[in-house]
Amino acid sequence: MLARKWRPRDFSTLVGQAHVVRALSNGLDKDRLHHAFLFTGTRGVGKTTIARILAKSLNCLQGVSSSPCGECEHCVAIDEGRFVDLLEIDAASRTKVDDTREILDNVQYAPARGRYKVYLIDEVHMLSTHSFNALLKTLEEPPEHVKFVLATTDPQKIPITILSRCMQFNLRRLGIDEITGQLKAILEAEGLQFELAALALLARAADGSMRDGLSLLDQALAAGGGRIELEAVEDMLGTVEQRHLHAILEALAEARPQAALAAVAEVFTLARDLSRLLADLAEVLHRIALIQQLPDYRDESRTDWDQLASFAAALDPEDVQLYYQIAVLGRRDLGLAPSIRSGCEMTLLRMFAFRPAGAAEIAVARPASRGDASSVREPTPASAPAGPEQRAAASPDEATEPHPAAPPRKPIPAASSAVHSPDDWASLLQSLDLNGPVRAVAAMMELAGHEAGKLEFRVARDDLGLLTERFRAQFSAALERHFDQPCRINFRPVDGEGALQTPAALAEIAQRERQSEAEREILEDPTVRRMQQEFGAEIIAGSVRPAGQGSFE
Numbered sequence: 001m002l003a004r005k006w007r008p009r010d011f012s013t014l015v016g017q018a019h020v021v022r023a024l025s026n027g028l029d030k031d032r033l034h035h036a037f038l039f040t041g042t043r044g045v046g047k048t049t050i051a052r053i054l055a056k057s058l059n060c061l062q063g064v065s066s067s068p069c070g071e072c073e074h075c076v077a078i079d080e081g082r083f084v085d086l087l088e089i090d091a092a093s094r095t096k097v098d099d100t101r102e103i104l105d106n107v108q109y110a111p112a113r114g115r116y117k118v119y120l121i122d123e124v125h126m127l128s129t130h131s132f133n134a135l136l137k138t139l140e141e142p143p144e145h146v147k148f149v150l151a152t153t154d155p156q157k158i159p160i161t162i163l164s165r166c167m168q169f170n171l172r173r174l175g176i177d178e179i180t181g182q183l184k185a186i187l188e189a190e191g192l193q194f195e196l197a198a199l200a201l202l203a204r205a206a207d208g209s210m211r212d213g214l215s216l217l218d219q220a221l222a223a224g225g226g227r228i229e230l231e232a233v234e235d236m237l238g239t240v241e242q243r244h245l246h247a248i249l250e251a252l253a254e255a256r257p258q259a260a261l262a263a264v265a266e267v268f269t270l271a272r273d274l275s276r277l278l279a280d281l282a283e284v285l286h287r288i289a290l291i292q293q294l295p296d297y298r299d300e301s302r303t304d305w306d307q308l309a310s311f312a313a314a315l316d317p318e319d320v321q322l323y324y325q326i327a328v329l330g331r332r333d334l335g336l337a338p339s340i341r342s343g344c345e346m347t348l349l350r351m352f353a354f355r356p357a358g359a360a361e362i363a364v365a366r367p368a369s370r371g372d373a374s375s376v377r378e379p380t381p382a383s384a385p386a387g388p389e390q391r392a393a394a395s396p397d398e399a400t401e402p403h404p405a406a407p408p409r410k411p412i413p414a415a416s417s418a419v420h421s422p423d424d425w426a427s428l429l430q431s432l433d434l435n436g437p438v439r440a441v442a443a444m445m446e447l448a449g450h451e452a453g454k455l456e457f458r459v460a461r462d463d464l465g466l467l468t469e470r471f472r473a474q475f476s477a478a479l480e481r482h483f484d485q486p487c488r489i490n491f492r493p494v495d496g497e498g499a500l501q502t503p504a505a506l507a508e509i510a511q512r513e514r515q516s517e518a519e520r521e522i523l524e525d526p527t528v529r530r531m532q533q534e535f536g537a538e539i540i541a542g543s544v545r546p547a548g549q550g551s552f553e
Contacts, residue, residue, distance in 0.1 A: 003214035006186050008049055009070050009079060010056075015182050015210060016174040017046055023169065024050070025066035028057050034167040036139055036148040038124075040155040041171030044209030047151040048088075050171075051120045052078055054149060055086045059114035074114055085114040092123045097130035104138050107146055117146050124150040125157035132159050139165045173208025176200065182210065183217055187228065192221070194228035200302070201233050240267055240277045242304050245284050246311075248348065252323060253314040257352045264345055274344040278331040285324040288312045292320065318356040318470075326350050356470070426503035432478045441466045442475055443504040445491070454488040455479070458500060461493040514546035 008014045011021045020039075027033045037054070039047040053068070056078045060068035068075050077083040089103060103119070111117040121127075127135070139148060139162065150166060152158060180196075180203040187194045202220060206213035216237075217228070224232040234241060244263045251259035267277050290297045291312040299305065315323075330347025337343025425447035434442065444466070445457040459467065472489070479487045494500065522528055522544050531537040 002186060002190075002218050003211055006214065008046070008053065010053055010068060011066055014046060014049065014053070016178045017050065017171050020050060020169045020171060024054060024057075028054075028064060028066040031064065033058075033147070035142050035146070036150070036166040038150045038152070038155070038158075038163065038166035038168040039171055040152055040168065042153060042173055042208060044206075044211030044213075045171045045173060046210065047171060048120070048122060051118075051149040051151060052086070054147075055083070055116075055118040055120070058116040058118065058147065059083070059085065059111075064115070083114065085111040085117045086120065087118070088120045088122065090123065091121050091131075092126040095126055095128050095131060097128060097134055100127065100131040100134045104134060107138055108143060111145055115145075118149060119146065120149045120151070122151045123153070124162075125152045125154045129159075132162055136161055136165075174206075174210055174213075175208075176203045179203035179206050179208075179210060179213045183213060186214075186217070192226060192228070195230045198228045198230040198233040201230065201237065201239065202228075205237050205239070238271075238273050238276060240272050240280050242307075244277070245280055246304070246307055248281060249284065249288075249311045249315070252319075252351060253311065255352065257349060260348045260352070261345055264341070264348065268341050274340050275331055275334055278327050278334070278344060278347060282324055282327040282331070284308065285320055285327065288315065289317065289320050289324065292317045316356075322354065322356055323351050326354070426506055428482075429503050432482055434474065434478050438471055438474045438478075440504075441471055443507070444500075444502050446500040446502050448492060453486065454490070456490045456492060458492050458494050460500060461495055464491075464493055467491055511546070515544070518546040519544050 011025060014021055037051075039050060041047055056068040056070070056075050057066055058064055059074045059078070061072040061074055062069045070076075070079070074083060078086055081088075087103070094100070094103075107117075107119075136159075142148065148166075150158075150162075155163070155168070180199050183199045183202060184194070184196070187199075198220070202216045203213055205216055220228050220233050220236055223236045233239075244267050247263040248260045251257065251263070264274070264277070268274060287299060287302065287308050288311055290299075291309055292315075302308065312320075326347060330343065330350065334340055334343040337346065426443075428447075429439065429442055432439070432442075441463075444463055445459050447455065448458040449456040476487060476489055479489070522539060528537070528539070
């Protein structure tokens with residue numbers, strides 16, 4: 001078994017935990033070691049391995065150092081799991097307080113053979129509350145010859161009293177390139193043939209765990225007859241081939257839904273997981289979005305990088321974001337579909353049926369209800385204004401019925417109009433036809449100046465990133481609908497937002513005033529005072545809320 005054979009024997013062969021190795025090595029070499037350590041991290045990242053290497057470093061016959069010899073009697077015994085002074089305890093199976101006390105009763109005795117007695121408690125978060133209390137006393141004042149090493153995947157379940165007495169190290173998840181490099185080195189040392197693309201696929205499936213990567217490597221060697229081949233690994237993992245993903249992306253770029261459904265049918269025929277298809281599609285769309293937004297980004301672990309770059313150039317960035325969201329939500333809802341295949345096909349068809357609204361569409365759109373962004377549609381010929389010929393063909397009653405005169409245009413406020421203060425801009429904002437997110441961003445701007453046909457807003461420089469093209473289009477369209485004429489809008493950045501009198505800031509000030517007034521009224525209420533005097537009642541801080549709430553949401 002490769003996972004056992006290639007388990008690191010010293011700090012130099014450990015992969016991906018340089019920050020932990022550096023701290024422990026310095027402590028060992030300078031004889032400044034803590035008495036208790038806590039290693040946290042996901043499964044298979046090296047928690048138990050580091051604990052065993054630490055035990056060897058402390059008990060090596062050559063002396064305490066960060067480089068144990070690995071050949072002496074103690075080092076060999078630790079590697080083989082038979083060193084009497086290294087006590088490995090599985091807290092998941094020994095959670096009772098009696099088990100913990102039985103183990104800790106021997107702490108006071110000196111080591112039988114080694115220099116230190118090392119207690120390795122794995123999955124320590126599984127201990128009961130009473131067990132933690134029993135362990136706490138020993139952790140507070142342990143003997144000089146005892147070291148505790150605690151390992152867990154869920155440190156949030158460990159009491160703070162235990163955490164405060166341990167030197168904590170968070171072991172990070174390993175990257176795909178780190179796992180791939182280690183798998184490659186192992187196969188080269190074993191003299192086995194492999195395909196690099198297959199190793200990258202195994203590393204991605206390992207999900208940050210080196211132990212899982214080695215276990216998958218063993219399985220792949222068995223499936224491939226001693227060789228690591230891409231096709232065999234894909235069959236073993238049930239993953240979707242890149243050509244299927246590329247076919248779907250090409251179909252999206254060329255608006256050919258039948259080609260996308262053909263790819264789904266082929267994946268289904270190969271008995272691959274369609275949920276995995278949507279997950280891999282979302283992952284590929286994520287890479288494409290990174291390419292589009294970060295010009296210097298490159299992921300060497302992917303063998304289809306050139307194809308992804310071409311898709312990034314062919315697909316619109318907003319479409320990519322929408323496709324990603326549809327893929328993620330569609331995968332979540334597969335269990336609710338009549339069948340997995342129909343759910344996957346409907347998810348892909350949704351990508352063809354919907355698209356982000358462009359600026360031109362927003363400018364001419366009239367939502368069916370205020371704030372309903374989903375009602376934005378392109379005007380169709382059936383809903384277009386009737387021409388003279390169409391009006392002539394109308395019924396006589398309808399033709400003779402007088403039409404109400406068009407409402408007069410509301411002029412954009414000039415310098416002498418009613419918008420003289422931030423409160424006026426807040427009132428105007430409330431009357432605009434905007435959805436929630438756009439209204440929230442607009443509430444963070446201050447109206448700096450206005451004249452006929454033009455408005456200028458001051459915006460904090462840190463908030464400029466919120467003024468996207470879509471926001472500008474929707475905001476401009478709302479103003480034009482409100483005033484019934486074109487508007488020119490200018491945004492002027494300022495440093496800091498503390499000096500801006502924005503609707504959001506005014507609403508916050510008003511909310512604080514209402515809060516203060518509510519607290520004052522409670523304190524002055526005769527009933528409350530009588531309850532305080534007669535029953536010793538107390539007003540819980542933060543429990544008082546004003547009757548009305550106001551915000552720009």
